[in-house]
Amino acid sequence: xxxxxxxxxxxxxxxxxxxxxxxxxxxxxxxxxxxxxxxxxxxxxxxxxxxxxxxxxxxxxxxxxxxxxxxxxxxxxxxxxxxxxxxxxxxxxxxxxxxxxxxxxxxxxxxxxxxxxxxxxxxxxxxxxxxxxxxxxxxxxxxxxxxxxxxxxxxxxxxxxxxxxxxxxxxxxxxxxxxxxxxxxxxxxxxxxxxxxxxxxxxxxxxxxxxxxxxxxxxxxxxxxxxxxxxxxxxxxxxxxxxxxxxxxxxxxxxxxxxxxxxxxxxxxxxxxxxxxxxxxxxxxxxxxxxxxxxxxxxxxxxxxxxxxxxxxxxxxxxxxxxxxxxxxxxxxxxxxxxxxxxxxxxxxxxxxxxxxxxxxxxxxxx
Ligand code: NAD
Numbered sequence: 001x002x003x004x005x006x007x008x009x010x011x012x013x014x015x016x017x018x019x020x021x022x023x024x025x026x027x028x029x030x031x032x033x034x035x036x037x038x039x040x041x042x043x044x045x046x047x048x049x050x051x052x053x054x055x056x057x058x059x060x061x062x063x064x065x066x067x068x069x070x071x072x073x074x075x076x077x078x079x080x081x082x083x084x085x086x087x088x089x090x091x092x093x094x095x096x097x098x099x100x101x102x103x104x105x106x107x108x109x110x111x112x113x114x115x116x117x118x119x120x121x122x123x124x125x126x127x128x129x130x131x132x133x134x135x136x137x138x139x140x141x142x143x144x145x146x147x148x149x150x151x152x153x154x155x156x157x158x159x160x161x162x163x164x165x166x167x168x169x170x171x172x173x174x175x176x177x178x179x180x181x182x183x184x185x186x187x188x189x190x191x192x193x194x195x196x197x198x199x200x201x202x203x204x205x206x207x208x209x210x211x212x213x214x215x216x217x218x219x220x221x222x223x224x225x226x227x228x229x230x231x232x233x234x235x236x237x238x239x240x241x242x243x244x245x246x247x248x249x250x251x252x253x254x255x256x257x258x259x260x261x262x263x264x265x266x267x268x269x270x271x272x273x274x275x276x277x278x279x280x281x282x283x284x285x286x287x288x289x290x291x292x293x294x295x296x297x298x299x300x301x302x303x304x305x306x307x308x309x310x311x312x313x314x315x316x317x318x319x320x321x322x323x324x325x326x327x328x329x330x331x332x333x334x335x336x337x338x339x340x341x342x343x344x345x346x347x348x349x350x351x352x353x354x355x356x357x358x359x360x361x362x363x364x365x366x367x
Contacts, residue, residue, distance in 0.1 A: 004016060004056065007056065007057070007060055008060070011033070011060050011061075011064050012033065012034065012064070013031060013032065013033050013034075013060060013063065013064070014032050014033065014034060014035060014040075015031075015032040015109070016029060016030070016031055016032070016056075016059075016060075017029070017030040017032070017102065017106065017110075019098075019099065019102040021095075021098035023094065023098075024092060024094035024095040024097070024098040025086065025090055025092070025095055026084065026086075026094075026095045026098040026099055027084070027085045027086070028044075028082055028083060028084040028085065028099055028102065029055055029056055029059045029082065029083050029085075030059070030080065030081075030082040030102065030103070030106070030110055031059040031060055031062070031063035031080060031081050031082070031083075032063065032078070032079075032080045032106075032109055032110050033060075033063040033064045033066065033067045033078065033079040033080060033081075034064075034067040034078045034079050034344065035078035035109060036078060036344050036347050036348045037067075037070060037071060037075070037076055037077060037078050037343070037344060037347055038070075038075070038076035038077040038078050039077060039078060039080075039108050039109060039110065039111050039132075040063065040066070040067075040077070040078040040079055040080025040109060040110045040111070041066065041070065041077045041078070041079075041080060041110075041111040041112075041113065041134070041292070041295070041296070041299075042062065042063055042066035042079060042080045042081035042082070042110075042112070042113065042115075043081065043082075043112065043113040043114050043115025043116075043118065043135075044081075044082040044083070044084060044099070044112050044113070044114070044115055044118050044122075044126075045058070045062065045081070045082070045083045045084070045115040045116045045117065045118070046083075046084040046086055046088060046091065046115075046116070046117035046118050046122075047083060047084075047085070047086075047116065047117060048085070048086065048087045049083070049085050052085070055083050055085050058083055059081050059082065059083045062081040062083075063079050063080050063081035064079060065079070065081075065285060066078075066079035066080060066081055066292075067079025067340070067344070068285060068336065068337060068340040069285040069286075069289055069292055070289075070292060070296075071339075071340035071341075071343045071344050072283075072285070072286045072289065072317060072321075072336055072339055072340050072343075073286075073289035073292055073293055073296075073314070073317070074310075074313065074317070074343075075292065075293065075296045076296075077292075077296060080110045080111070081115075082099075082103075082110070082112055084099065084118075088117050091117075091122065093125050096122045096123075096125035096126050097125050097126070097128055097129050099112075099126060100125065100126035100127070100128060100129030100130045100133070101129045101130070103126065103129070103130045103132050103133065104129055104130035104131075104132060106132070107132075108132050110132065111132045111133065111134060111299065112126060112132065112133050112134070113133065113134045113135040113295055114135040120135065120136065120137050120142070123135050123136045123142075124136050124137055124140060127140055134295040134298045134299060135295055135298075141298070141302070142298060143294050143295060143297060143298040143302045143304075143307070145183065146290065146291040146294040146295065147183035147184050147187055147291075148187045148308075149290040149291065149293060149294040149304075149307050149308055149311045150183075150184050150187075150259055150288055150290035150291045150294070150311070151184050151185075151186075151187030151188040151190075151191060151259065151290070152187070152191065152290055152308055152311045152312060153287060153288065153289055153290030153293065153311035153312070153314040154184065154188055154235070154237075154257060154258060154259045154287050154288060154290070154314075155188055155191040155192065156311065156312045156313070156314045156315035156318075157257055157282045157286065157287035157314045157315055157317075157318040158176075158192075158233060158235065158255070158257035158282065158287075159171065159315055160282075160314075160315040160316070160318040160319045160322070161233075161255045161257050161280045161282050161318060161322065162174065162232070162233065162255060163319070164280065164319065164322045165254050165255050165280045166232065166254065166255075170195065170196070171192065171195040171196055171197045172195070172196035172197075173196065173197075173198060174192075174196075174197045174198065174232050174233065175197070175198050175200065175229075175230070175231040175232045175233070176192055176197045176198070176199055176200070176231060176232065176233040176234075176235055177199075177200040177201070177202065177221065177226060177229050177231045177233070177234050177235065177253070178192075178199060178200070178201050178202070178212075178218075178235045178237055178258070179202050179203075179226060179234070179235065179236045179237060179238050179239075179242070179258070179260075180202075180203055180236070180237040180238025180239070180260065181201050181203045181205075181208045181209065181211075181212050181237070182203070182205075182208065182237070182238070184237045184259040184288070185201075185203070185235070185237035185238070185259070186208070186211070186212065188235060188237060188258075188259065189201065189212050189215075189216050189218060190215075190216065192216075193215075193216035193217075193218075198219075199212065199216055199217070199218035199219070200218065200219050200220075200221045200226075200229055200231060201213070201218045201219070201220060201221065202220070202221050202222070202223065202226045203238070227247045227250045227251060228250040228251070228252065229252065229253075230252050231252060231253050232253060232254060232255060233253055233254075233255045233256070233257055234251060234253040234255070234256050234257075234258070235256075235257055235258035235259075236256070236258035236259075236260040236263050237258045237259045237260055238260055239260055240260060240261055240262035240263060241262060241263070241264075241265040242260070242263060242265075243256065243263050243264050243265060243270050243274065243281070244264075244265035244266075244270060245265075245269075245270070245273070248270060248273050248274060248277065248279075251277075251279065253279065254278070254279060254280065255279070255280045255281075255282070256274070256279060256280070256281045256282065257282040257287055258282075258284070258287070258288075259284075259287070259288040260284060260288070261284055261285070261288065262284065263281075263284045264281075264284075264333065267333050268331075271331035271332070271333040271334070272331055274331070275325075275330075275331045275332070280322065280332065281331070281332050281333070282318055282332065283321065283332055283333050283335075283336040285336070286314065286317060286318060286321060286336050287314060287318065289311075289314060290307075290311035290314065293307055293310045293311050294307045294311075297310070317339075320339060321335045321336045321339050322335070324338055324339060
């Protein structure tokens with residue numbers, strides 16, 4: 001128990017909820033990191049953790065990440081996340097309905113969504129027990145595929161980085177390599193092609209590569225060529241940890257702007273390595289926040305045009321973050337954390353002001 005408090009205090013979490021329902025086999029942990037900006041929103045990851053300690057560590061790390069992501073995206077949301085300790089084949093309606101009841105018991109302090117190994121069907125079961133869930137089927141009021149919105153945010157962030165690093169606003173002839181042309185990568189290719197960029201694509205799925213080559217005159221590149229290509233921008237849209245001590249020294253790109261999560265193998269070491277090489281790295285959780293912006297809009301009454309327009313604002317946020325990094329001589333990853341913390345602090349101060357107004361003295365003065 002003291003161990004949990006130590007973890008929680010170190011990372012600054014507000015609340016950790018252990019959920020246990022032996023009948024359905026549900027064992028889950030909900031992590032609420034920070035609700036200064038709004039209710040804590042974050043997906044539910046289902047994973048066969050080798051220990052409870054691993055599950056706790058993951059939920060603490062992921063929920064904290066959501067606080068920063070929502071703060072940078074300018075949303076009225078805090079950070080939260082949930083993990084269910086199970087194998088995918090153990091999933092059942094009862095398990096997700098039991099989970100939905102726990103989520104409901106928090107009365108909106110935590111709002112859930114899909115994540116690794118959970119999908120729309122699972123969220124539809126959660127929805128039977130609570131309204132505090134997003135990413136449900138469009139028929140139940142869901143917002144549908146977030147990928148075009150995510151890709152537009154990545155595109156806007158990429159353009160901002162091009163403006164700062166290369167001093168140009170257009171993308172004509174800009175050489176961009178996209179790793180992973182799945183849901184996000186394929187839309188990113190479309191946006192880039194429409195503005196005249198020259199595309200290089202890599203994917204383990206040959207059909208997807210072929211589609212990009214025929215639709216957007218992209219050039220297919222092998223795994224061994226990818227990291228050392230003579231390009232302006234590298235857009236990782238497949239895997240995490242691909243920016244590491246092996247790949248960074250080979251990179252010729254001056255900008256990294258892609259949708260994949262957790263691109264830096266080690267945030268400190270590899271963020272610094274990129275800074276030293278004068279490569280502008282657009283922090284992944286800032287640039288890929290379009291998906292979160294999309295589900296936020298689902299909560300407040302969905303309008304795709306509004307979600308797309310808010311995703312475009314990621315460009316302005318990236319400009320500000322790059323400015324902070326340059327001004328303070330820090331990595332872009334550190335700059336995005338500073339940007340998020342400043343916003344949370346400003347709103348926290350505002351809350352203190354409200355508290356004074358509703359204090360006993362305040363009430364005596366304004367009966
Ligand atoms: P996806 O599964 O649709 O696409 C991923 C693509 O990467 C697939 O085409 C896959 O074949 C390819 N791929 C897998 N391993 C590869 C490898 N070793 N080399 C090259 N290609 C490989 O997923 P997605 O929804 O497009 O998401 C892509 C990334 O963006 C993920 O990291 C995801 O977490 C992140 N992300 C997605 C969204 C969203 O809205 N979909 C939002 C935020 C972040």
